[in-house]
Amino acid sequence: MTRKELLLMTAPLRDSVEIPYHDIGPGLSPPEIALVAALHGDEINGTYILARLADFLRCVEAGKFPDLTLRKRVLIIPAVNVMGINTRSRSWPFDKNDLNRMFPGSPHGETTQRIAYAVLEATKKARYRVDIHSSSADFEELPQVRVYYPTDAEKEGARRFGLTAIMERRPGPVFSTTLMNSWKVWPGESYLLTVGHAGNIQLNHCQDVFKALVTFLGRTGILEGVTLDEGDYGVFYFTRGHEARVYAEQAGMFVSDSRVGRWVNKGQELGYIYDSFNGNVHTKVEAPVTGLLTGIRRQPLLFEGELLLRVCTKEPNTLP
Ligand SMILES: [Zn+2]
Numbered sequence: 001m002t003r004k005e006l007l008l009m010t011a012p013l014r015d016s017v018e019i020p021y022h023d024i025g026p027g028l029s030p031p032e033i034a035l036v037a038a039l040h041g042d043e044i045n046g047t048y049i050l051a052r053l054a055d056f057l058r059c060v061e062a063g064k065f066p067d068l069t070l071r072k073r074v075l076i077i078p079a080v081n082v083m084g085i086n087t088r089s090r091s092w093p094f095d096k097n098d099l100n101r102m103f104p105g106s107p108h109g110e111t112t113q114r115i116a117y118a119v120l121e122a123t124k125k126a127r128y129r130v131d132i133h134s135s136s137a138d139f140e141e142l143p144q145v146r147v148y149y150p151t152d153a154e155k156e157g158a159r160r161f162g163l164t165a166i167m168e169r170r171p172g173p174v175f176s177t178t179l180m181n182s183w184k185v186w187p188g189e190s191y192l193l194t195v196g197h198a199g200n201i202q203l204n205h206c207q208d209v210f211k212a213l214v215t216f217l218g219r220t221g222i223l224e225g226v227t228l229d230e231g232d233y234g235v236f237y238f239t240r241g242h243e244a245r246v247y248a249e250q251a252g253m254f255v256s257d258s259r260v261g262r263w264v265n266k267g268q269e270l271g272y273i274y275d276s277f278n279g280n281v282h283t284k285v286e287a288p289v290t291g292l293l294t295g296i297r298r299q300p301l302l303f304e305g306e307l308l309l310r311v312c313t314k315e316p317n318t319l320p
Contacts, residue, residue: 045202049210050076054076120183138197148171157191162216253301255271
């Protein structure tokens with residue numbers, strides 16, 4: 001198996017640190033698709049998904065799936081923050097920098113700036129670009145495609161993953177320093193996938209996203225021979241106007257067995273906030289609207305004002 005090196009960094013002692021990547025399939029530069037995960041080292045779902053995808057595509061190349069043919073070049077970086085993965089750290093461990101606040105980076109800057117630059121250079125000219133993240137360890141997100149200032153091609157193209165939720169996000173002030181923002185100035189399509197929560201692997205979400213990526217490769221003609229579902233029935237495009245969020249009115253312990261991806265009715269019980277001392281229920285948490293449960297808090301310890309859950313409606317709602 002060929003293993004290429006995106007960047008090699010010497011360390012004060014011990015061995016050098018390298019960021020490896022997969023370069024699979026036929027075709028010259030640029031790659032048709034570039035997939036990136038673990039800019040944040042504790043977001044393990046993406047690394048698992050991309051490592052498995054690379055293995056799958058290598059098997060396709062080796063002829064182990066006779067019905068499938070890889071038609072175009074695919075570039076996969078399963079873990080950008082290699083040191084973060086090694087130390088279970090979101091940031092780059094040496095200087096605590098957030099790699100997704102370092103773009104566009106610089107070839108002459110400090111380590112994280114050089115990493116950002118190398119990632120951008122390797123991926124920016126790909127026709128399709130996918131950056132995989134998870135939410136924090138405290139909040140579980142339904143696997144979803146996120147688009148930022150989307151072009152019409154991206155609005156339509158996001159449906160090719162076949163994931164239930166496409167979320168159009170209005171970026172915050174830090175967006176200008178992210179990989180997504182640096183990609184957006186280049187021709188092509190850019191997508192961010194948010195998968196579950198950080199800290200461990202949620203296998204059901206990873207399996208859904210693996211299937212979504214294979215579906216995307218099939219629908220774009222990168223991978224030929226994929227059995228595809230007809231149409232995009234069951235895919236919903238949500239803007240901020242479709243979202244209803246519930247915040248904690250009181251501190252306590254939030255406990256819920258509700259699962260993301262379920263359609264819920266307005267008023268349906270989705271969890272409880274207990275008094276941490278005497279165990280009494282002091283708040284019954286209900287769905288604020290009828291819709292899809294796209295995110296829910298998994299950290300029970302709760303302060304007043306923290307986000308508990310998000311439900312997205314099929315039609316834009318009128319809530320503030
Ligand atoms: Zn992230």
